[in-house]
Amino acid sequence: MSCVQKIMQPVELKISANKCYYFIKNNVYHFPNVTSIIQDVAVDEGDWDNCSHDSMKVWNYTIDGKAEVLKEQSKFDDEKLKAIFTVIEGDVVKKYKSFKITHHLVPKSTPQQCVVYITIEYEKYDSTTPDPYNYLQLIGKAYKDVEAHLIHD
Incomplete structure (x- = not known):
């Protein structure tokens, strides 16, 4: 019997937590312009103006050099600067029974710096399924690309 597991990676950024959170919540459609690892982001249900809560x-x-697609449902906690993406369809669910990514942005003592704690909660189909460290690395790289973009913004 498998169980839900959790892995986490902190990524230090030289941008404010609020600025980064705003980008993740309200400007996610810019990801393809900011990083080469994301080719497209499209709203499946709702529209861009109202896509922040329970949007898909x-x-x-x-x-890993392969094109993949996923569909996720987003939830945001503005007070805690948390974004939770629950994957509901796509290549990831072929590998894992459940897959949830939490992005928690925490300000540092210096106003223009923060740490994003990326946590992936997942359930494997069986013991041969690898832990999704490659997804942590992918998300961490995307955040570094967002940082480079927002520093000049």
Whole structure:
């Protein structure tokens, strides 16, 4: 019997937590312009103006040199600067029974710096399924690309 597991990676950024959170919540459609690992983000249910709570988006991205697609449902906690993406369709659910990504942005003592804690909660189909460290690395790289973009913004 498998169980839900959790892995986490902190990524330090030289941008404010609020600025980064705003980008993740309200400007996610800019990801393809900011990083080469994400080719497209589209709203599947709702529209861009009202896509922040319980919206569903489809992501096209490249991981380990292969193109993949996923559909996720987003939830946001503005007070805690948390974004939770629950994957409901796509290549990821062929590998894992459940897959949830939490992005928690925490300000540092310096106003223009933060740490994003990326946590993936997942359930494997069986013991031969690898832990999704490659997805942590992908998301961490995307955040570094967002940082480079927002520093000059």
